[in-house]
Amino acid sequence: MSNRSVAVLKANITRNLRIDWKYKLNFITDLAWLAVDVITFLFLGQVVASSGIENFLYGETLKEFLVVGVIYWVIFTRAYKDGVSVIPNEAALGALGFIITNEVSLSDLITGQFSSSTIKTSITLIVFVLPIIGFLSFTNILQPLKITPITILLTLVIFIISWVFMLGITIIASTLNVIFKKSGPLTFLLSYLLTMLSGYFFPLEVLRDFGLGAIEYLLYFIPTTGMLYSLRSMLIFGDSRPLGEYYYDFGLILATIIIDGIIAIIVLFLALYVMRRITRKAAYSGTLEFY
Amino acid sequence: MSNVGDREVIVKDVHKYFGKKHVLKGISFHLPDEENLAIIGPNGSGKTTLLRTLASIYLPDKGSIQIGRYDLVTQTREARSLLSYVSPNLSFHKKLTLRETLDYFSSLQGVSWHDQDDLMDKVDLSKMLDSPIEGFSEGQKAMTRFVIALMKKPKILVLDEITATLDVKKKESVIQYIYDLDKKRGLTILLIDHDPSVVDRLCEKLLLMTRDGKVMDYGDTHEIIKQIPYAFDIKVVPNPSIDVNKFVQELGFPYRTMGQLVQLYAETKDEVDEITSELLRRKWKGKEGQEILEFNVSALSMEDIYWHYLLLLNIPIEDRTKGESVGKFS
Numbered sequence A: 001m002s003n004r005s006v007a008v009l010k011a012n013i014t015r016n017l018r019i020d021w022k023y024k025l026n027f028i029t030d031l032a033w034l035a036v037d038v039i040t041f042l043f044l045g046q047v048v049a050s051s052g053i054e055n056f057l058y059g060e061t062l063k064e065f066l067v068v069g070v071i072y073w074v075i076f077t078r079a080y081k082d083g084v085s086v087i088p089n090e091a092a093l094g095a096l097g098f099i100i101t102n103e104v105s106l107s108d109l110i111t112g113q114f115s116s117s118t119i120k121t122s123i124t125l126i127v128f129v130l131p132i133i134g135f136l137s138f139t140n141i142l143q144p145l146k147i148t149p150i151t152i153l154l155t156l157v158i159f160i161i162s163w164v165f166m167l168g169i170t171i172i173a174s175t176l177n178v179i180f181k182k183s184g185p186l187t188f189l190l191s192y193l194l195t196m197l198s199g200y201f202f203p204l205e206v207l208r209d210f211g212l213g214a215i216e217y218l219l220y221f222i223p224t225t226g227m228l229y230s231l232r233s234m235l236i237f238g239d240s241r242p243l244g245e246y247y248y249d250f251g252l253i254l255a256t257i258i259i260d261g262i263i264a265i266i267v268l269f270l271a272l273y274v275m276r277r278i279t280r281k282a283a284y285s286g287t288l289e290f291y
Numbered sequence B: 001m002s003n004v005g006d007r008e009v010i011v012k013d014v015h016k017y018f019g020k021k022h023v024l025k026g027i028s029f030h031l032p033d034e035e036n037l038a039i040i041g042p043n044g045s046g047k048t049t050l051l052r053t054l055a056s057i058y059l060p061d062k063g064s065i066q067i068g069r070y071d072l073v074t075q076t077r078e079a080r081s082l083l084s085y086v087s088p089n090l091s092f093h094k095k096l097t098l099r100e101t102l103d104y105f106s107s108l109q110g111v112s113w114h115d116q117d118d119l120m121d122k123v124d125l126s127k128m129l130d131s132p133i134e135g136f137s138e139g140q141k142a143m144t145r146f147v148i149a150l151m152k153k154p155k156i157l158v159l160d161e162i163t164a165t166l167d168v169k170k171k172e173s174v175i176q177y178i179y180d181l182d183k184k185r186g187l188t189i190l191l192i193d194h195d196p197s198v199v200d201r202l203c204e205k206l207l208l209m210t211r212d213g214k215v216m217d218y219g220d221t222h223e224i225i226k227q228i229p230y231a232f233d234i235k236v237v238p239n240p241s242i243d244v245n246k247f248v249q250e251l252g253f254p255y256r257t258m259g260q261l262v263q264l265y266a267e268t269k270d271e272v273d274e275i276t277s278e279l280l281r282r283k284w285k286g287k288e289g290q291e292i293l294e295f296n297v298s299a300l301s302m303e304d305i306y307w308h309y310l311l312l313l314n315i316p317i318e319d320r321t322k323g324e325s326v327g328k329f330s
């Protein structure tokens, strides 16, 4: 990354946070949204767990399973949504011509937005949500998560890999915005698909019961899926976890982290490359200034 | 201060297509170091497209553009480092203050905006620094764009109708500022403007475009403007019930009609006085005899100069605007 990119990134993060600060109401809406998600899933988990389904993989811990999923995705869906709207927004401001003639890459702008959104959501989570989760654990409504120095470190790594991957996906989805212009629904579908494929609503292990075990294993090569799976196992079961004939432990988590980490980096570089090509092409087709 | 060829612009047979639409059809010209160029032509002739292609927002589908010593297509990055172009369409986040906006746009360019204090004072922006952009007039936004365009101290400055939304006084100070800056730094300026006084003062060269994106003429501004004797035009809306042809014949001044609208041309202030008193007389002839509804006098626009020049070059009428007639041109 060049000095120039760093400066652009900094300028964008500053500007976006300044704008967000001037629209404080949005912040409250986001928070309310998250609260509704968490509460709904707590009830859902409680209902399923108390219905006495025997041998259900997460059994008693379905609530925790769902809550970890919500918190994981709230960061990335927000950043994704803000990230893919960068090009339409800048186009509406008539700024794209200025941006490319100053050799600022559209990827840098998207990264700036993606970063400021991450910062914003993370602050929300740390200040408002984690204390509530802590309180729920304290009162035994939620089973306490396995928080140790190692799981904290791995959580951080998992977070970074997921971030890199989702940034790549956001940039790729944004190239659709350059080519097709009004591609909002398509980009929304893409993020929804990734959320569902990550096992947002149910443990992917159930696929085995339907004879779809092969698909389950393939899904772990999607970094968001592999990372969320690792995060849940780790925070709910700690360092090892017997799963019938399967056995999930830190070794496996580490392997997943390495493989998905490599995939995430490849996706990001691919995204940067595609965006560069598409931007250059747009100078011939005239699509950027004539949005 | 600069080497030969540092700031020249050489354009050879440039074509630009948008899909099937062929907008620029073989544009060529050579603008020497430190000279300034104005592009004029009818609406939709491709002026903005040409300017944006020179600024590398669009790249040419055919032909070549040399900016300073660099080829725009193969050395885009280097060429861009010399250029500054701020589109008149650029708008700003309305909630941010001017200071925050300038911070942002200077960071995008990798420069500081504090060297622009002098200009900001001249156009009364300094006192607005902490006001949100949402309260800015169009003219103030245009000035903000201009400040942004100058931040990176470009060698080649591209300006698309920046004076369009300015009042007379602001326009004067902006033109004077550009003029002084040009003298001091030896800029090459490429611009579109509808005001002949702006073009005349800033630009040595004039590029006239045809309606369909070709070069009609390229030459010295003074040579071209000198050939047009008129300085003023008077737009007249006649009463729809009168015979327009008879009306213009009676007045006896050079004219151009477009449907019911009549435009009269005058060379001097005395002629303007003569025409307006005649028009006033006909306006107040009495209810039933009122021949004209309204009129207004203005300085000749770049469009008018363009249009008169077409006449001088004997460009056939179908290449000009449809449905018009002209008379009494010597």
Ligand SMILES: Nc1ncnc2c1ncn2[C@@H]1O[C@H](COP(=O)(O)OP(=O)(O)OP(=O)(O)O)[C@@H](O)[C@H]1O
Binding pocket: A285, A286, A287, A289, A290, B018, B021, B023, B041, B042, B043, B044, B045, B046, B047, B048, B049, B050
């Ligand atoms: N990016 C683009 N994509 C498709 N068509 C375009 C694009 N830019 C310009 N055009 C078309 O090219 C033609 C020339 O437009 P341009 O804006 O260059 O004209 P102009 O001479 O600047 O007109 P005006 O005097 O109204 O500003 C128009 O028909 C316009 O619709």
Ligand SMILES: [Mg+2]
Binding pocket: B047, B048, B049
């Ligand atoms: Mg134009």
